[in-house]
Amino acid sequence: MEPLDRDLEEGLLELPSEPMMLNMGPSHPAMHGTVRIVLELSGEMIQKADVQIGYLHRGFEKMCERGTWSQIFPYVDRCNYVSPMLNNVGFALAVEKMLGVTVPERCQYYRVALGELARICDHMICSGAMCMELGAFTPFLYFARAREIIWDIFEEETGARVTHSFGRVGGMANPPTKYFKDMVRAGVPRVLQLISEGEKLLLKNRIFLDRLEGVGVMSKEDALALGWTGVVLRASGVPYDVRRAHPYMVYDRMEFDVPVGTTGDNYDRFMCRQEEIRQTARIIEQALDQMPDEGPINIDDPRIVLPPKQDVYTTIEATIQHFKIVMEGIKVPAGECYSYTEAGNGELGFYLVSDGSGTPYRVRIRPPCFATTQGLEQLITGLMIPDVVPTFGSLNMIGGECDH
Amino acid sequence: MSKRVLEILKSKFGDDIYETHSQFGDDTAVVNPQRWREIARFLRDDPQCAMNMFVDLTAVDYLGRQTPRFEVVLHVHSLERSHRIRLKARIGDDDANGVEIDSVVSVWKGANWFERECFDMFGVNFKGHPDLRRILMYPEFVGYPLRKDYPADKTQPLVELRNVPDKLPPFSTDEGMPFGRQTHDYPRGEETN
Numbered sequence: 001m002e003p004l005d006r007d008l009e010e011g012l013l014e015l016p017s018e019p020m021m022l023n024m025g026p027s028h029p030a031m032h033g034t035v036r037i038v039l040e041l042s043g044e045m046i047q048k049a050d051v052q053i054g055y056l057h058r059g060f061e062k063m064c065e066r067g068t069w070s071q072i073f074p075y076v077d078r079c080n081y082v083s084p085m086l087n088n089v090g091f092a093l094a095v096e097k098m099l100g101v102t103v104p105e106r107c108q109y110y111r112v113a114l115g116e117l118a119r120i121c122d123h124m125i126c127s128g129a130m131c132m133e134l135g136a137f138t139p140f141l142y143f144a145r146a147r148e149i150i151w152d153i154f155e156e157e158t159g160a161r162v163t164h165s166f167g168r169v170g171g172m173a174n175p176p177t178k179y180f181k182d183m184v185r186a187g188v189p190r191v192l193q194l195i196s197e198g199e200k201l202l203l204k205n206r207i208f209l210d211r212l213e214g215v216g217v218m219s220k221e222d223a224l225a226l227g228w229t230g231v232v233l234r235a236s237g238v239p240y241d242v243r244r245a246h247p248y249m250v251y252d253r254m255e256f257d258v259p260v261g262t263t264g265d266n267y268d269r270f271m272c273r274q275e276e277i278r279q280t281a282r283i284i285e286q287a288l289d290q291m292p293d294e295g296p297i298n299i300d301d302p303r304i305v306l307p308p309k310q311d312v313y314t315t316i317e318a319t320i321q322h323f324k325i326v327m328e329g330i331k332v333p334a335g336e337c338y339s340y341t342e343a344g345n346g347e348l349g350f351y352l353v354s355d356g357s358g359t360p361y362r363v364r365i366r367p368p369c370f371a372t373t374q375g376l377e378q379l380i381t382g383l384m385i386p387d388v389v390p391t392f393g394s395l396n397m398i399g400g401e402c403d404h
Numbered sequence: 405m406s407k408r409v410l411e412i413l414k415s416k417f418g419d420d421i422y423e424t425h426s427q428f429g430d431d432t433a434v435v436n437p438q439r440w441r442e443i444a445r446f447l448r449d450d451p452q453c454a455m456n457m458f459v460d461l462t463a464v465d466y467l468g469r470q471t472p473r474f475e476v477v478l479h480v481h482s483l484e485r486s487h488r489i490r491l492k493a494r495i496g497d498d499d500a501n502g503v504e505i506d507s508v509v510s511v512w513k514g515a516n517w518f519e520r521e522c523f524d525m526f527g528v529n530f531k532g533h534p535d536l537r538r539i540l541m542y543p544e545f546v547g548y549p550l551r552k553d554y555p556a557d558k559t560q561p562l563v564e565l566r567n568v569p570d571k572l573p574p575f576s577t578d579e580g581m582p583f584g585r586q587t588h589d590y591p592r593g594e595e596t597n
Contacts, residue, residue: 033440054540061525062549062556097428224483227458227514240457240483289424337428338460338479338490366460366479374517403540 019047022385026055030133030389033374034399037380037388044384049377053370056403066361068329070169072363077163079365079401083122083344085154086115088167088226093248094339094350095169098332101299107171107250109291113184114157114166116280116287120191121150121230122344122396123273123280128268130393131202134211146191153183169330170305171298181288188281189384195277212267215390219264226378227371230346231257232395235272236264242342253290254283269394305328329358345369345396367401409453409489412470417443420554430490437493441506441532446554447480447489448511455480458512459520463526467552472496474526476505480512495528500551504529525550 008239022039025031034056040048064072076091077084089111096103103111128143151161157177158164166173175253177183202208218228233240241258243251259275261268297304302321311318334356338348346368353362372395380388410424410431420436420443435443447455459479467473472494481488496503507530508515519530520539527548528535538545544563547554 052539054538054542057540059549059556066556100428180407222513222565224457225513227460227512227518245486335427336430336432338430339490340459347459349460349479351460351462351479355469362464364460364462364464364477366462370517370521371458371514374514 001341002196002257019056024385024388030398032129032397033404035392035397037376039385039388041385046299046380046385046388049243049380051376053373053399054403057401058404060365060399060404061363063162064360066265066359068326068358069332069360070330071144071323072360073167074163074165079367079404080122080344080348080398081162081400082125082398083115083118084163085118085166086341086343088124088164089115089249089351090343090348091338092167092169092342093341094337094352095330095332096375097339098335098337098352098354099169099330099332103299105250106292107297109287110172110176110180110297111167112249112251112254112286113180113284114154115157116118117150117153117184117188117285119280119344120277121147123277124191124195126196126345126393126396127270127273130390131208133389133393134208136202136205136208139198139201142194142201146194146198149194151188151192152271153187156180156183158196168298168305170301175297176291179296181291184284184288188284192278192281194273199274209267210232211386211390212219212270212394213265214263215266215383215387216394217263217265218375222378223264223375226375228346228375229368229371230342230344230396231272232269232372232375233345234259235261235268239264242340242347246340248341249288250290251283253287256280256283257276266390266394273396331349331356331358333358340366343368343374345398345401365401365404367398367404369395369397369402370404373402409447409487412450412452413443413447416446417560424534431488432490434492434494437495440476440491440493441508441511444478444480444508444511447491452485453489454482454484454520457481457483458514458518459488461508461515461522463522463528463550465526465550465552467498470494473498473500474503474528476522476528478508499529503527504531506531507533509533524548527551534588 020041022041024031025036036052038050039046058074063075064379072091073088076087080087124143124146126134128140132140154164157180158166218236220237223233224238237260239258239260244258256279259272261272304327307318307321312322332354334354336353337349338349340347348368349366350366351366352360355361376392376395379391410433413433414421420439422434424433439578447453457480459481461478464475464477465473466475474496476493476495478491479488493505495505505528507519517539519533520536522528523530523536524538524541525548533592
């Protein structure tokens, strides 16, 4: 019988010397089902990567040119299905900028509070999903439980758990419910506690840290040139937060810190995100304290805001108003504007062109993760295949937004 | 604040800045497409402009409203000086001839995917782009969906299976079956005994 451990001359072995092509995704658990990466490998090292997106393209911008301005709200919801409230508010602010109106103070606080709740959700799910892709399933369950608390608040406020379509031009769909403040005050500490518990499972885990620290480093200059914004940019050491640099709504009255990383690796991105959740909780607290309990939520302009349903059914003026807004749409002055807000994963911009009619001429969304994802190629070149998973996870790519 | 950027641009490039406005507070300059990249580079390198952050690049189709038909729109931001500017260039005639402009990837690398998207959606040809191919649509897609003369309900031809040598079907015959198939397939005879 032949011995199994035959001595082989190294030189006689025919090892493949050509680079190997490997297809990762779109049906790969770590690619969120929407990204395909074609890798050129030398051994396990990635020599070249081609990131391909577009698997979730739904023609958002084309659809927007076919309806009225208010009909876009459901679409922006579905662009970022992790923090739809921030997108709602971002779009509402863009149209309001063109109309030249500012919503009442109470509404601004309400938008801030709801938006920040959505931001907690967004960061938490990104971190949780990243852990899950690395094999740590339990923290995700902690985070999912925390998200449940926030979603319950949203359900109570808006009637929907995920895609609320709650924003309106010139206000919100409904005023805050009677128990809004109490619900949030009771919910947020519980959320923070669950996050801390989930974090404890991760931050002393050698495997988790080894796969994050020093992996996927992005320099400050490159991050800027690539158009990175949000947490990923701050993790690279640039303290740019739209809420701080160009405050909109009432963010200039809020006291919060902007967490900044030092090396710009996966660990920094993870930690910045976790810290930002805590800062966000601070903002929510302040917003609730400062938010008036009484007062209008919508602006007082019958050309923009729908009249109350009660009036629509009983008076002819309100019926006409309602009809004109629904059928013709809000008349936005002709021109162009770019409005930007800090969304869950960076600067969410809307470039709107109006021709003065009730239908937008062009709606351009500047999705933050589109710019982020294009940096992935640079990040993973030179790394190993297992490093792709945490690197991609830490970028917080949202397919709906990235692919428009 | 950023009004000054427009002044600097006007004094530096003179007649190549066709028009400027600051509608809704956004400073905008319409520039000569021939000098697109040059102006972009100036905006990045000039210490008074210092536009080091790439924000957005897109296009708008003004078919039947304006000639040249397309407007390429670039937004950039300066982190240190905290100002923004919108740069626009008008290109292409009504039959979509001459829809081309210099690429600014060499100025900001972030423009890469944004220019690819713009090419994909509007058919704008960016000269000097390192890798200009479709990004959101598939390679066989016919037409440019965001142009105003592309009907929103247009259907696309079916795509043939791409002819790649040695291509295998996604699953071989025994893949994709329930994992328990073999273990559950025990002989019937023993069971009845």
